[in-house]
Amino acid sequence: MSSQPGFGRKRLELLRELLPKAAVFAALTNPIPTGTRPGIGYVRGAAQSLGLKIHLLEASNLEEIQRAFTTLAQGKADALLVGSDPIFDVHRG
Numbered sequence: 001m002s003s004q005p006g007f008g009r010k011r012l013e014l015l016r017e018l019l020p021k022a023a024v025f026a027a028l029t030n031p032i033p034t035g036t037r038p039g040i041g042y043v044r045g046a047a048q049s050l051g052l053k054i055h056l057l058e059a060s061n062l063e064e065i066q067r068a069f070t071t072l073a074q075g076k077a078d079a080l081l082v083g084s085d086p087i088f089d090v091h092r093g
Helices: 005-018 034-049 062-075 086-090
Strands: 024-029 053-058 079-082
Touching: 005 024, 005 034, 005 079, 024 034, 024 062, 034 053, 053 062
Parallel strands: 024 053, 024 079
Antiparallel strands: none
């Protein structure tokens, strides 16, 4: 997530526009860069203000990404917001 207050909210709003029936969202972030912590709070606050339920997932390596997706499947989230971090780009596929 971005540490800018409006960026995470805007991404969540856009995702909600794309999936208007979605009620449960998930956000995947890398906890290692310290700059992402404020962004997580902004996304959590945005979800609450929009009346959405959100699951926050963290991953900093491939194994944790796989676990996050297993958790995501069990939590039955309707949509996933992926933080902008090179770790997710490297393991895309």
